[in-house]
Amino acid sequence: MTTTASLSTIEQRSRPDMPTKLRLKADRLAIVFGLLAVWQITVWIGLSSPRAFSSPILIAVRLWTMFSSGMIWPHLADTLGAAAAALVLSAVFGTALGFLLSRYRLLEATFNPILVALNGIPRVAFGPLVVLFLGVGLTAKIVLAVSITLFVFCTNVQEGMRQINPTLVRQFSLMGANRRQLARMVIGPSLIPWLWAAIDLGLGLSLIGVIIAEFISSTRGLGHLIAAASLGFDTTGVAALLVIIMVATVLFRAALTALRVRLFPWS
16 A cells, blocks of 8 residues: 555656646746846837847737748748658668667677767758758758758667666566567667657757758748848848747647657656
């Protein structure tokens, strides 16, 4: 009874109840709206220039214009589509590479230094070469984003494989489990938290890669619009586009979190 009660208490403490969740959301909204109010007040009283720093009201008006006119939708779809494709490709190839390197220690010892060196290349410097060889378009965006995000999946899978309990593997092997059963009952469940952590990190990194490619050379996408607004010293346009990117990232992450809770509530 005591053990059961202790486990129940720990679970209740680790999972906040509904009033606590609502309180947290209210506190977050209060902080955000408080900062926006201070920003707007500094513009009204002349402490900051709306031309140099814009203002929440100007950004809101610009956002309304962008969405009501429909001009933002093709660019938003282009950027988010490329980021999603890069995330999926990175998950597939990065997971396979990480599993392969973990399975064969000689390969890991041989290629890990090479992967570390490649990951150390600044993508801003690498981006022009990608655009030069692949041209201006969707392919260059995806390749540059994959070059950033793939290493996250590879590294997380390698670390997750190292953290698998060898005693558990031996116990299943002694009970007659074959490789497929070990993969389904031991390796897979052990890697799921590591893969979700990689997806969480890779979501932002894939967006960064796509936007870097759009900065360098592109005719579509949010990065292209930010570059054009920056050249025109349009701080309101830049701020509005950054808000769109932040909101899209938060919504995408919330959708992935809801999917994880639904599919793997124990992870």
